[in-house]
Amino acid sequence: MTLGEEVGRELRAVRGARLLTREVAEQVAITNGVCIRPIPYRRVDSLTGVAEVVSVPCGATLESKCPPCAKRGRQVRRAQCREGWHLEAEPVAPAEASEHQRSLIEARAHLELQRDEAVHAGVDTAELDAVIDAVDREIQAAGMVGAVAGRSGGGRVRSTRRRQDAPDLPRRLRCDTTLGRTFTGSDGKVFRPSMFVTLTLPSYGRVRDGVPVDPGGYDYRRAARDALHFSKLIDRFVQNLRRVAGFDVQYFASVEPQRRLAPHLHIAIRGTLPRAELRQIVAATYHQVWWPAVDEVRFEGDRLPVWSAEIGGYVDSDTGEVLPTWDEALDRLDADQEADPLHVVRFGVQFDAQGVLVGSRDADQRVRYLTKYLTKSLGEDLGDDAGPRANAGRRAHAARLVEALRFEPCSPGCANWLRYGVQPKGAKSGMVPGRCRSKAHRAEHLGYAGRRVLVSRKWSGRTMGEHKRDRRAWVLEALGLDEGAADSCRFVWLRVAAGDPEAGSAALRLLREVARKQRWRAELERLRARADAAGGDGLGLGVRVCA
Known part of the structure; x- marks a missing residue:
């Protein structure tokens, strides 16, 4: 090798070792707990007219997207889980509805009545449906959550009778309470235990x-369908639990993958059974999937249905035959009294x-365990490193499961229904079997498209957003800052367009947030030291900062 070639190789190595400023800024931001994908907004003060660009955290829940935001979200979930698990009094009842909220619900009821009359008269309801949708959006914007009053969505009920292979369950008289029973010990001490169920x-x-020891004998099709409908099985379990318990059972649950890549449920229950x-x-818990049969593949390869x-x-x-629509396929299914459900999903024998x-070491451990994997996707390898051979086996196992999910219908609107000669619900041009965009078919979700965290409405009496605002308000109060949080109508927020020179570069925005976070942390440490010197913790600075 000549001297010139050797010098050239060293220069290429130096250039290859260089880091981009944005990469270094992201590493610094992660170290300081700052969002690495902040969204720039222009905040306009309606009182003073002053406008400034503010970086809003992206709020990602997965470490693969934004480690600081995912970690912060997990901390808030832990606080939410801990706060609601062992309540000794009923959660605070929701506030009285405002006059505006009442008027919206009344208007929604009148619109629904008009729609029913139009349907009976055979009148087209497209314009009325558009008005109803607009009112529904207003209802959501007015701070009302959950299903709005009105249409049931045209849902079908195949049968209300229990399956013969499922045992019947006892039912207790329902008590209007969310608290479990108390037990008095021999020393007169009262205990209110709760439960952790897997x-x-x-x-x-x-x-x-x-x-799998024998991949060829492993039932990948059943595994795929169970994962797709696991969220419905959880709903059935909660319904049965409340029927048997006799009180309004409250829960905090998380869905995680087992090493075999099947989802399983950890659930904290207030009270005991x-x-x-x-x-x-x-x-006795099961969920029947009443969908058209998928035993016969009618279209595949180059021969696929075409859009007309x-x-x-x-x-x-x-x-040129028109494929039956989703409703027509369900009508045929309803007419067949001998038909079986497409799939029945149940829990396994492991329980x-x-x-x-409350207050036990075990309770704290269970809270951490419930939120341990919330920052990782279901498809990530969560097991210990067992060597290259075992890791290769897990990757091959995951690939086979994803392939089993590829043509499995995940919902009424899934493009895979075309493969079996049925038009998906809400069919549109461009749908291709095997290319459904639902997250259930993605490798990182492994068939489970439901929510990773399931929290009942009366768990802590507060929503996730309220928990986040409380933690931020605590930091602002401790620092003596006032950002106008008490007046939600004071500021107008406008998304900053890409390339806006006023926002600056992404790396520069990161550096500003890092400096701001370091200043806050230094001030909090000073306040903590002053409180310790005074012999107390009056400011509550033992709480971990995640603002």
Whole structure:
């Protein structure tokens, strides 16, 4: 090698080792707990007219997207879980509805009545539906959450009778309370225990270190369908739990992947039930999927249905036959009294329930465990590193599961229905089987498209947003800052367009937020030291800062 070639190689190595300023800024931001993907907004003070560009955290919940925001979200979830688990008094009842909220609901009711009359008269309801949708958006904007009054959505009920292979459950008279029973010890001390329950899906084949021993005999199709409908099974479990318990059971639950990549549920329950009854509830819980059959593949490869603009639907490219719509397919299913559900999902035999007491070390451990994996996607390898061979086996196992999910319908609107000769609900041009955009088909979700955290409405009496605002308000109060948070109408927020010179570069915005966070932390440390010197913690500075 000549001297020139050696010098050139060293220069290329130096250039390759260089880091971009944005990369270094992100590393510094992560170290300081600052969002690495801040969204610039122009905040205009309606009182003074002053406008400034403010960086708003992205709020990502996964570490792969933004580690600081994901960590902050997990801390808030832990606080929410801890606060509601062992309440000794009923959560604060919701405030009285305002006059504006009442008027919106009344208007919604009158619109629904008009729609029913129009349907009976055979009048087109498209314009009325648009008005109803606009009122629904106003209802949400007015601070009302949950389902609005009105249409049921045209849902179908196949049968209300329980399956013959599912045991019946006892029912207790319902008490209007969210608190569990108390128990008095021999020393007169009163205990109010709660529970930590773990539920899993059944076996699909023998596994070792999370990898099927016999991949060919592993029931990937059933595993895929169970994952797709796992959220519905959880809903059924909660319904049965409340029927048997006799009180309004409140819960905080998280969905996590097992090493075999099947989702399972950890659930903190306020109050207790006998383990024998819980076992009965688990055995009696199931969810039936009443969808058209997918046993026969009608279209695949190059032969796929084509979109017809004339009829606004899909037709057979060879025969010109119009594929049945989703509603027509369900009508045929309803007419067949001998039909079986497409799938029935149940929990497996593995079941664990433990009693937990407030203030115990075990309670803190369970809270951390419930939120341990919330910052990771279901498809991430959460097991210990068992060597290259085992890791390769897990990757191959995940790939086979994703392939099983590829053509499995995930919802009524899934493009995969075209493969089985049915038009998806709300069909539109460009739909291709095997290319559904739902997150259920993505490798990082492994079939489960539901929420990772499930919290009942009366768990702590506050929403996630209220918990976040409380923590931020605590920091601002401790620092003696006033950002006008008390007056929600004072500021007007406008999204800053990409390339706006006033916002500056992304790296510069990160550096500003890092400096701001370091200044806040230094001031909080000073206040903590002053409180310690005074012999107390009057400012509550023992709380971890995550503003």
